[in-house]
Amino acid sequence: MKAYLRKSHVLIAGCGIGGLAAALALLKRGYDVDVYEQAAELREVGAGVQLSVNGVRVLHELGVLPALQALACEAEGKEIRLWNSGQSWKLFEVGLESVEKYGFGHYLTYRSDLLAVLAEGVRREKPDAIHLNARCAGFEQSTIGVTLHFESGGAKHTATGDGLIGADGVHSRVRHGLFSDDKPEYTGMLSWRGVIPMEKLPARMRRMIGTNWVGPDGHVVHYPVHRGEYMNFNGIVEIEGWQVESWSAKGTYEECHACFKGWNDDIHGMIDNFSTPYKWALFAREPLTQWSVGRVTLLGDACHSMLPMLAQGAVMSLEDGYIVGRALEAAGGDVEQGWKRFEQARIARSTKVVVGSAENGKRFQSRTLGNSAETEAYVNREWTPEKVRARYGWLFSYDVISVAV
Numbered sequence: 125m126k127a128y129l130r131k132s133h134v135l136i137a138g139c140g141i142g143g144l145a146a147a148l149a150l151l152k153r154g155y156d157v158d159v160y161e162q163a164a165e166l167r168e169v170g171a172g173v174q175l176s177v178n179g180v181r182v183l184h185e186l187g188v189l190p191a192l193q194a195l196a197c198e199a200e201g202k203e204i205r206l207w208n209s210g211q212s213w214k215l216f217e218v219g220l221e222s223v224e225k226y227g228f229g230h231y232l233t234y235r236s237d238l239l240a241v242l243a244e245g246v247r248r249e250k251p252d253a254i255h256l257n258a259r260c261a262g263f264e265q266s267t268i269g270v271t272l273h274f275e276s277g278g279a280k281h282t283a284t285g286d287g288l289i290g291a292d293g294v295h296s297r298v299r300h301g302l303f304s305d306d307k308p309e310y311t312g313m314l315s316w317r318g319v320i321p322m323e324k325l326p327a328r329m330r331r332m333i334g335t336n337w338v339g340p341d342g343h344v345v346h347y348p349v350h351r352g353e354y355m356n357f358n359g360i361v362e363i364e365g366w367q368v369e370s371w372s373a374k375g376t377y378e379e380c381h382a383c384f385k386g387w388n389d390d391i392h393g394m395i396d397n398f399s400t401p402y403k404w405a406l407f408a409r410e411p412l413t414q415w416s417v418g419r420v421t422l423l424g425d426a427c428h429s430m431l432p433m434l435a436q437g438a439v440m441s442l443e444d445g446y447i448v449g450r451a452l453e454a455a456g457g458d459v460e461q462g463w464k465r466f467e468q469a470r471i472a473r474s475t476k477v478v479v480g481s482a483e484n485g486k487r488f489q490s491r492t493l494g495n496s497a498e499t500e501a502y503v504n505r506e507w508t509p510e511k512v513r514a515r516y517g518w519l520f521s522y523d524v525i526s527v528a529v
């Protein structure tokens with residue numbers, strides 16, 4: 125095991141993408157870290173995550189990119205398709221163009237692959253850093269440290285450290301402990317997600333391309349994952365009624381088909397071949413204006429959950445994770461100062477992404493697309509190269525290594 129250079133010991137609640145990235149970034153800078161996860165194993169129900177270049181850069185810096193490259197798909201491009209006719213437009217090149225412009229490509233990953241390579245990286249630095257079956261129930265802090273309380277399977281115990289990071293996702297207990305309850309609002313949108321064995325799809329669909337279907341009251345994003353063995357499908361529709369913010373609620377094939385009535389056969393062909401149709405309601409939260417109190421801070425979805433329409437939630441968690449490591453080092457290992465630096469460096473950018481994600485949602489699903497005479501002009505107008513650059517350039521060019529902290 126490594127000898128730790130500084131005495132700061134950081135506790136992290138939540139072993140998702142953000143918690144693991146933060147753990148790895150801190151361990152690599154010589155801090156001692158323990159990460160606590162409520163689940164019994166690090167497993168995600170099948171789902172994909174797109175990693176744009178700004179997130180890929182973090183993985184490179186953390187030393188886990190080669191391991192992910194062996195499992196992920198590197199996107200050759202992205203395209204827009206029209207919900208009923210299937211007409212397609214090139215959105216942008218993300219392969220060579222991204223590498224030439226920003227240094228890395230755009231990866232289409234299976235969430236469990238991403239978690240596995242991050243966890244492997246953490247365990248390489250500190251083999252016993254990850255504690256499973258450890259549900260954080262609350263914390264208390266004093267001028268000298270933090271105590272984290274767990275409640276799992278009836279047993280209660282505690283851990284102590286110099287600082288705490290709440291990386292415990294959208295229903296964060298740590299956020300609740302800092303700022304009390306948030307007030308999420310149902311967006312009126314339901315998301316269907318499914319994973320399809322690639323061999324079940326026609327050959328013309330088996331491509332290293334990310335596809336965004338746009339429609340009048342919904343949109344669908346699908347892309348290959350896990351070395352191209354599966355197609356990941358995420359379809360969002362406007363619907364009243366279902367309001368359970370859970371990632372693991374199951375729906376039926378009939379319900380899912382009905383939500384996409386009138387959509388192109390390619391959409392229904394994918395739904396027919398889902399391993400399981402999952403559904404969950406999309407909620408929106410006002411971005412927090414403060415993340416840290418004393419020795420405790422938040423990162424990732426715990427403080428800036430967002431709608432998935434810019435595909436940046438996980439990427440922001442990766443950026444947060446890397447920057448929290450830099451911030452603690454810049455503060456000389458002083459946890460309170462480190463968390464302040466981290467928050468100052470990150471809050472404006474992540475708030476801008478929360479707002480931009482909601483705006484992109486309105487673009488992907490617009491009533492104009494219900495009027496076939498206007499659809500082509502709409503797509504040509506909304507996805508000009510200049511507009512696409514303005515929407516994504518500031519995201520992709522962010523450099524976790526050189527940004528001021």
Ligand SMILES: Cc1cc2nc3c(=O)[nH]c(=O)nc-3n(C[C@H](O)[C@H](O)[C@H](O)COP(=O)(O)OP(=O)(O)OC[C@H]3O[C@@H](n4cnc5c(N)ncnc54)[C@H](O)[C@@H]3O)c2cc1C
Nearest residue numbers: 138140141142162174260292293424425435436437438439
């Ligand atoms: C439909 C959809 C598609 C998306 N697509 C993309 C995409 O393509 N690209 C992208 O960048 N982002 C995407 N996102 C967003 C992304 O999934 C999230 O932003 C990201 O997972 C947040 O990571 P996190 O580590 O902050 O939280 P989470 O991934 O939620 O991890 C939190 C962890 O904390 C654990 N936990 C929770 N409570 C406790 C507790 N009390 N004690 C201990 N452990 C606890 C959880 O079990 C979990 O392991 C998408 C989201 C959705 C809904």
